Amino acid sequence: MACSRCGRASAVNCEKCAEGLEQNGEPSQILYCGRQCLEADKKAHASDCGLRIDRLQLFRAGKLVQDAFLQSREQPFDLCIESVKKNGHRLIMKEPKVYKKNGPIYFEFPNEMFDNERDKKAMLTWMTCSDGLAQMFNLLEAAVQGLFTKASEVCLQLRAELARIDDGSNWRLRWSNGG
Ligand SMILES: [Zn+2]
Ligand SMILES: [Zn+2]
Numbered sequence: 001m002a003c004s005r006c007g008r009a010s011a012v013n014c015e016k017c018a019e020g021l022e023q024n025g026e027p028s029q030i031l032y033c034g035r036q037c038l039e040a041d042k043k044a045h046a047s048d049c050g051l052r053i054d055r056l057q058l059f060r061a062g063k064l065v066q067d068a069f070l071q072s073r074e075q076p077f078d079l080c081i082e083s084v085k086k087n088g089h090r091l092i093m094k095e096p097k098v099y100k101k102n103g104p105i106y107f108e109f110p111n112e113m114f115d116n117e118r119d120k121k122a123m124l125t126w127m128t129c130s131d132g133l134a135q136m137f138n139l140l141e142a143a144v145q146g147l148f149t150k151a152s153e154v155c156l157q158l159r160a161e162l163a164r165i166d167d168g169s170n171w172r173l174r175w176s177n178g179g
Contacts, residue, residue: 001029001031002031003031003032003033003037004030004031004032004037004041004045005032005033005037005040005041006033006037008033009033010031010032010033011031011032011033011034012031012032012033012034012035012038013029013030013031013032014030014031014032014038014045014049016049016053017030017048017049017050017052017053018030019053019056020049020051020052020053020055020056021052021055021056021059022052022055023055025059028052030045030048030049030052054147057144057147058144058147060143061140061143061144061147062140064139064143065136065139065140065143068136068139069132069136070121070124070125072132072135073124073125073128073132074109074124076106077106077107077108077109078105078106078107079095079107079127080095080096080099080103080107081093081094081095081107081110081113081123082094082095082096083113084110084113084114084119084123086119091119091122091123093123109124
């Protein structure tokens with residue numbers, strides 16, 4: 001890696017933001033060829049240095065909120081899923097044709113139907129009520145308090161396409177692929 005200031009081979013890093021994160025969430029890499037460049041760059045790097053540490057806190061908060069959200073969906077899981085099939089990027093979830101009368105309101109989340117975390121998350125993120133999202137927004141606001149003046153938006157994106165089929169009938173819902 002090259003020195004952030006002069007481009008020569010790097011030997012030391014900025015210790016302050018070594019624990020921080022780049023914009024993409026990768027570990028921060030502010031490297032210098034030696035102490036001379038590190039000292040000379042201190043002023044110019046100061047605000048970016050602070051941002052990198054803030055970002056670490058933001059990513060941690062995001063992870064916490066996501067974990068809390070997924071747990072809050074998984075514990076009281078209220079969909080009866082008969083099977084989940086994969087079709088390319090799409091997950092096709094099948095519900096029973098007829099729900100048992102007086103059956104349970106909550107169901108065990110069908111972990112065994114998912115072979116990876118990503119698909120499981122897609123299912124848990126699906127059909128989320130706005131109450132749940134509002135709660136997560138409040139949680140995020142609390143988690144990043146002091147870091148930003150205002151949190152204005154929480155963006156949720158489904159990772160995989162999900163389709164729901166009600167066996168035998170003709171309705172289908174499809175979400176576009178979030179990448
Ligand atoms: Zn240098
Ligand atoms: Zn730094």
